[in-house]
Amino acid sequence: xxxxxxxxxxxxxxxxxxxxxxxxxxxxxxxxxxxxxxxxxxxxxxxxxxxxxxxxxxxxxxxxxxxxxxxxxxxxxxxxxxxxxx
Numbered sequence: 585x586x587x588x589x590x591x592x593x594x595x596x597x598x599x600x601x602x603x604x605x606x607x608x609x610x611x612x613x614x615x616x617x618x619x620x621x622x623x624x625x626x627x628x629x630x631x632x633x634x635x636x637x638x639x640x641x642x643x644x645x646x647x648x649x650x651x652x653x654x655x656x657x658x659x660x661x662x663x664x665x666x667x668x669x670x
Contacts, residue, residue: 651657
């Protein structure tokens with residue numbers, strides 16, 4: 585019976601001891617993780633900027649196609665289109 589009582593006292597005391605431990609202070613690993621996150625984020629941000637440009641060009645192309653379908657002349661073409669480029 586005393587063994588059960590000591591276990592019942594030991595387990596909560598041990599849990600309390602574990603829960604009171606302090607978190608380790610920040611170190612250089614945290615700084616490395618920040619650098620890694622930034623290195624990963626840079627190309628993603630660049631891709632988002634390019635995607636915005638592509639979407640804007642797509643919207644303009646859709647407008648030009650809609651004008652052609654309705655029998656209207658499209659807006660001024662780019663230099664590449666005027667020269668007969670592909």
